[in-house]
Amino acid sequence: MTFTVGGVHTVIVADTMVDLLGTLRDRQRGLWILALLLYGVGDGVTTAWGARTADVAEVGPVAGAFLEGAGVDGIVLLKLALFALTFSVWWLVDTPGRVAVPLSLAVVGGVVTLWNLHVLFL
Numbered sequence: 001m002t003f004t005v006g007g008v009h010t011v012i013v014a015d016t017m018v019d020l021l022g023t024l025r026d027r028q029r030g031l032w033i034l035a036l037l038l039y040g041v042g043d044g045v046t047t048a049w050g051a052r053t054a055d056v057a058e059v060g061p062v063a064g065a066f067l068e069g070a071g072v073d074g075i076v077l078l079k080l081a082l083f084a085l086t087f088s089v090w091w092l093v094d095t096p097g098r099v100a101v102p103l104s105l106a107v108v109g110g111v112v113t114l115w116n117l118h119v120l121f122l
Helices: 013-026 028-053 061-070 072-092 096-121
Strands: 002-005 008-011
Touching: 028 061, 028 072, 028 096, 061 072, 072 096
Parallel strands: none
Antiparallel strands: 002 008
């Protein structure tokens, strides 16, 4: 939706967000792949790397408990369980907003992987 105020053409942000969400919904498979690569592999590998080679600690309380209790295998188990749970929610919730599930995993995975790399190379 657009309108004109004082000769200035303005686009309402809501339309842009609707377009963006539509684009993301059309690319959910790619978002799941990105989530798997960033959150599953990126965070998993950098966490395992840090646990085995560096004098660093896992700050996430749940991941920390899994890492302490079962080592890297615990992190793998946690990641598999989380992906199974989030994919199940995504599969069952058939609304346009379900795109938030893989999108949030991909964003968090990217941020956490970058943070882990920062800590490892600091």
